[in-house]
Amino acid sequence: MVEIRWHSRAGQGAVTGAKGLGDVVSTTGKQVQAFALYGSAKRGAAMRAYNRIDDTQIINHEKFMLPDYVLVIDPALAFTDNITDNDKPSTKYIITTHLSKEELIAQIPTLQDKKDRVFVVDCMEISLSTIGRAIPNTPMLGAFVKISKMFELDYFLERMKKVLSKFPQKIIDSNMEAITRAYNEVN
Amino acid sequence: MAEKYDVQEVEVWDGNYAAAHALRQAQIDVVAAYPITPSTPIVENYGQFVANGYVDGEFVMVESEHAAMSGCVGAAAAGGRVATATSSQGFALMCEVLYQASGMRLPIVLNVVNRALASPLNVRGDHSDMYLGRDSGWIQLDAFNAQEAYDLNLCAFRIGEHLSVRLPVMVHQDGFVTSHTAQNVNPLKDEDAYAFVGDFVPHEEMLDFSRPVTYGAQTEEDWHFEHKAKQHKALMDSRAIIDEVFADFEKKTGRAYKRVESYMIEDAEVAIVALGTTVETCILAAKQLREEEGIKVGVVSPRCFRPFPFDKIREALENVNAICCLDRSSPGGAMGALFNEVSAALYSTQKRPLVTNYIYGLGGRDFSIAEAKRIMKEQKAHADAGYITTEIQQFSGLRGPKLGFFETKRR
Amino acid sequence: MQGVCATDKRGSKELGSEELVGWDEVMQGVVVNSFEGDATDIARQKAEERNYSEFSSYTATVASWRVIKPVYNRDICIDCQNCWVWCPDTSIVSRDKQMLGIDYDHCKGCQVCVEVCPTNPKSLLMFAEHEDLDKALAQWPQKEKKEK
Numbered sequence: 247m248v249e250i251r252w253h254s255r256a257g258q259g260a261v262t263g264a265k266g267l268g269d270v271v272s273t274t275g276k277q278v279q280a281f282a283l284y285g286s287a288k289r290g291a292a293m294r295a296y297n298r299i300d301d302t303q304i305i306n307h308e309k310f311m312l313p314d315y316v317l318v319i320d321p322a323l324a325f326t327d328n329i330t331d332n333d334k335p336s337t338k339y340i341i342t343t344h345l346s347k348e349e350l351i352a353q354i355p356t357l358q359d360k361k362d363r364v365f366v367v368d369c370m371e372i373s374l375s376t377i378g379r380a381i382p383n384t385p386m387l388g389a390f391v392k393i394s395k396m397f398e399l400d401y402f403l404e405r406m407k408k409v410l411s412k413f414p415q416k417i418i419d420s421n422m423e424a425i426t427r428a429y430n431e432v433n
Numbered sequence: 434m435a436e437k438y439d440v441q442e443v444e445v446w447d448g449n450y451a452a453a454h455a456l457r458q459a460q461i462d463v464v465a466a467y468p469i470t471p472s473t474p475i476v477e478n479y480g481q482f483v484a485n486g487y488v489d490g491e492f493v494m495v496e497s498e499h500a501a502m503s504g505c506v507g508a509a510a511a512g513g514r515v516a517t518a519t520s521s522q523g524f525a526l527m528c529e530v531l532y533q534a535s536g537m538r539l540p541i542v543l544n545v546v547n548r549a550l551a552s553p554l555n556v557r558g559d560h561s562d563m564y565l566g567r568d569s570g571w572i573q574l575d576a577f578n579a580q581e582a583y584d585l586n587l588c589a590f591r592i593g594e595h596l597s598v599r600l601p602v603m604v605h606q607d608g609f610v611t612s613h614t615a616q617n618v619n620p621l622k623d624e625d626a627y628a629f630v631g632d633f634v635p636h637e638e639m640l641d642f643s644r645p646v647t648y649g650a651q652t653e654e655d656w657h658f659e660h661k662a663k664q665h666k667a668l669m670d671s672r673a674i675i676d677e678v679f680a681d682f683e684k685k686t687g688r689a690y691k692r693v694e695s696y697m698i699e700d701a702e703v704a705i706v707a708l709g710t711t712v713e714t715c716i717l718a719a720k721q722l723r724e725e726e727g728i729k730v731g732v733v734s735p736r737c738f739r740p741f742p743f744d745k746i747r748e749a750l751e752n753v754n755a756i757c758c759l760d761r762s763s764p765g766g767a768m769g770a771l772f773n774e775v776s777a778a779l780y781s782t783q784k785r786p787l788v789t790n791y792i793y794g795l796g797g798r799d800f801s802i803a804e805a806k807r808i809m810k811e812q813k814a815h816a817d818a819g820y821i822t823t824e825i826q827q828f829s830g831l832r833g834p835k836l837g838f839f840e841t842k843r844r
Numbered sequence: 845m846q847g848v849c850a851t852d853k854r855g856s857k858e859l860g861s862e863e864l865v866g867w868d869e870v871m872q873g874v875v876v877n878s879f880e881g882d883a884t885d886i887a888r889q890k891a892e893e894r895n896y897s898e899f900s901s902y903t904a905t906v907a908s909w910r911v912i913k914p915v916y917n918r919d920i921c922i923d924c925q926n927c928w929v930w931c932p933d934t935s936i937v938s939r940d941k942q943m944l945g946i947d948y949d950h951c952k953g954c955q956v957c958v959e960v961c962p963t964n965p966k967s968l969l970m971f972a973e974h975e976d977l978d979k980a981l982a983q984w985p986q987k988e989k990k991e992k
Contacts, residue, residue, distance in 0.1 A: 265615045268445045272617050278445060281614035303617070305578070305713035307610050309799040538873030599872065637875045643884040647899075650874040655864060660874055662867040 247304075250297040250390075251313040252282075253323045254383075257289040260319060263383030264295040267390070270397075270405040271299050279304045292320075292327055313337055317390060319369055319382040330356045340389050340432065342369040342382055347433065365393050367432035376424040377417070384421045388428030399429050435460060436486045437623050446618040448579040448611035452518065452544050452604070453478035455586035457487055458626035459542075462513030462633070465493040465504030469523035470556045471608040472546035476518050490514075498523035502530035502543075509539035510648045512638025514590065516541065520608060521548035524562040528569065534601045535570030536664060537648050540593030541601040542586065543571070547709065548608040549796045557797025558608030560708060560761040563738065564770050570664055572602040572671055573738040577712045579616045582606040584688055587621070590630045591678045598671045599636060600664075605738070607709040609797065621686065629685055668740045675737055692737040693745035697723070701731025703812035704750060706775050707759040708734060711793075711800055715759075718805035730809045735771075743778045750775070751782040754816035757808055759829075761794045768826055768839075787815050787841075793829035804829055820844040846907060848937045848945035851892045855905030855949025862898075890939070901950070910953035912970045915980040916945050921967035927957035943967075964988055 250267075254260030261282045268278035282295040296311060298304050312334050318324050318341040329339065339360065343350050347366045351357045357364055367389040369382030377384070384406075391402045403422055410418045438457065446454070453475045456464070464483075466476035476492075483492040490513075495501045501517050509515040519527055524545055534541050547563050549555040566573060574589060576582040582604065589602040606612055621629065637646050652660055672692065679690040696716050698704060705715045712734040719730035733749045735742050750756055756779075760769025767773070772790035779786055791808060794800045808829065815821050824837030846855065876899040879886060886894060896902040923943050928936040935951035937944045958968045964987050971980045 265445065268615050272443050272445045277617050279614055279616050280445070281447075281609070306717050306802065307578075307607075307614075307710035307714045308801045309610075310801045536873065537875065637873070637877075642886075643882050645878050645883055645886065647876045647878060648873070650876055652874060655860070656870065659865070659867040659870045663870055663872070666867070667872075 247306075248297075248299040248315070248394075248396075249311045249313050250299075250315045250317060251311065252295040252297075252386075253316065253318040253320065253327050253329055254293055254295060255289075255320045255323070256287045256291045256293050258319055259381050259383030260293065260295040263317075263319070263387060264297050266383070266406065266409050267297055267387055269409040270402060273405050273408075274397075276301060277304050279306075281309075283309060292323060315340065315390065315394065317386050318342055319386050321370060324350065324354060328356075330360075333360075337363065338393060339364045340386065340393055341366050342386065344368050344371060365389065365432050367428050369428060372424050372427050372431070376427065377420045385424045385428035388425035389432035391425070392429045392432050399426065435489045438482070438487050440620045440622060442619065444618045444620055445615045446579055446583070446620075447474075447613050447615045448576070448582040448606045449474035449546065449613065450478055450615075451579045451583035451618050451620070452586050452606070453482070454620060455583045455626070456516050456542075456544075457482045458621070458623050459514065459516070459587065459590050459630045460489060460627060461516050462490045463493060463505070463508035463515050464490065464517055465495050465501045465508065465515075466517045467495050467498045467501045467519075467523060469498070469520050471548055471558070471612045472518040472520040472523075472544060474612070475544050475546070498526040499530060502527040502534065502541075505541045505543075506530060506534050506537065506539055509534070509541050510537060510638070511640045512635035514594070514633040515539075516543070516590075518544035518546065520546045521550055521556075521562050525550060525565060528565065531566060531569040531571060531601070533649070535668075536660070538599040538664070538667070539601055540590075540599055542589045542593060543601065543603045544582075544586065545603050545605045546608050546612045547605055553796075555796040556608070558610050558612075558709075558761075559795050559797065560605075561763065561795075563603075563605050563708070564762045566603060567739065567770065570600070570668060571739060572598075572600055572668065572675070574602065574604050575708050575734070575736055575738055576604060576606040576611065577710055577734070578611055579606075579614065580618045580688075581690075582611060583618055583620060584682065584686070584690070587626055587630055588675075588678050588682055588690070591681075592671065592675050594631075594633060595671075595674045595678070596634065596636060598667065598674050600667060600671060605709070610710045619686075625685070629682065672737075672740055672742070690736060691745070692735070692742040693749050694734045694736045695749045696732040697729075698731035698733060698749055698753070700729050701753050702729045703755045703757075703809060703816050704731040704733055704753045705757050705759060705805070705809060705812075706733045706735075706746075706750070706771055708738065708761065708771065711759060711761065711805075714800060714802060715805050715809075718802045718809060721802065722806050722809055726810075728809065728813050730812075741774055743774075746775055746778045747782055750779060750786060751784055753786050754784075755787040755789070755812040755821075757789050757791055757812050759791050759793055759808075762792075763795055764792060764826075772826070787812075787821050787843075789815065789821055789823065790826040791829045792826065792831075798830050800830065846948035847951075848947070849890075849892050849939075850947070850949065853896055853903050854892075854947070855907065856903050857898075857905065858908065859901075859904040859906050905949045906952055907949055910948075910951060911973055912953045912955070913948065913951065913973050913975075914946055914953070914955070914957050914968045915971050915975075915977060916943070917967045917969070917981060917984055918943075920963050920965060920984075922963055924962060926960045926962060927968060930956050930960045932956065 758772040821841040
């Protein structure tokens, strides 16, 4: 079982990202779960979304998890939210930031003993310059594919095209570019 | 003619979307709805299916849930296949009309996405609304995940519309935990789903002008009791049809449903009885506990909450030593409903197992595997002692001083 | 079977006189049919031509509820249909917009028809239930003069 926790603001697409990831993963024959803790939350409120991935049907419905991956798609949440909640010695962090990895870790005490498990990528800049809007969820998927080694990039892009097939070609193309750039730039 | 929707063999759908697709595939004549969280996406998506030509029926936006169910009653009496969805406060507002629907023997399908009842206002999942519908004369089926929400909707039409049943059916799923959690779902193709549900067969429909009928008659003390008794018997007798439809569904899909679901119960010494997603969480906990500590735990759930499977609950649990019934609804000055009903069923067995009650998860409070295991181990302690060692009703996941009520008199 | 346009069926049984059967014999959902046989053309038939079922209130009588009754005076009536519109029990019988009289099987003596009658003197007046119709008509009041 792989467990993923997304830290996001309502409206940034963490739920869509989690579901999109679920869609792609399901095409590989695996079982997925994608959910979020929201409800009355309004646009801009800090929220969390979750994925579970397994080979057999997922019957665990608790919200609690020990994440294998923590994906932070809003730059400020790395500072204001407890992104290291319930982590494991192996938990990997992918954090959206314009800072370098060293600059970021220097400012966040809880990350200092996890240097080798922290990865950074500027999903905000990537989404603004490719998609034209601050929707950092798709670039985060590209970064996740790279760090998790769960899929080959080309395979993931092909599957993602199918998930996005109801959108105009221009939007599909820009999303593909965002995923590819994040895949290449995450470090 | 409605357009065919191209469903994949495996979809990643949440419970709401799965239910909306099942409604679409059943080709309903009238959906009258007033959306409410967390059931909103069911009718929202259904409305989109209608607008995009995937459904031939009517979608009626009304001014309240009372009107939504009233519209459903009217349309069902007129002779159409009818469904809607609601939650919580909306369900409460529908309540008056729920009794009308069942009393008039109208096979409406109502998706209830379970949510807490105010006050205090809360949008998240517990079973307060499901319990509120307990005496309304509806068949109540309970889904534990999105796949089941889809499957049980298809079954619900078959069961309710069966001419020897002719009763309305609720399909319950947990708010957010099922309704907003996307999981793998294997839907049927449109034509297969419709073939399973079948054409709607009108019965005593108001729009048959060759034989006009009156719905909603008044009966006083000289007739009312006989009508209610007949209705109750129909609900009790629906058990056989539910079994039949579930068996047919299994033949079609390989997915088996039973009025009482039981897991690892054959050799179980202790058991948990629960509803909704908690059932699956408990299965996982029971498996872990069997591996880790060798405690033989089983899990039992009334898939069909109404008609209450008194017989099957007894069969499933009579050889277990200690049982905990988990109730996800504030019991309002009583023991939890599941505790009461399971205890009543077990009272007429030889062994009369020890039964305790936990109130848990109100307003969407998380129920963890760790907590499930703790409760299971507590049952093991009761079983080993031979009596209930704690208070009979306790509270799980509640902050503050320990709360509990009543001690056993059987030691 | 009292009053104008009465048939053998109209008001043929006292309301509540039906046989009390057990739960196994009552009809499902209390869905009651109003007519015997095919009723496709029912909208074009007059009440006295329709084949009402025993579940229709047409076949029941509530005449015994009444202690005072309206009496109709054809000589004064202007066929305005006001009483027909207002009667809560469809007990004013009118055909081709001409007032014919009262269905005494279903009239409960509420007096609404008298209240809404616009003629002077009124074309409908209340009398004791036992009063003979001819005697009632014989004591009809004169036109009231308006006071200036």
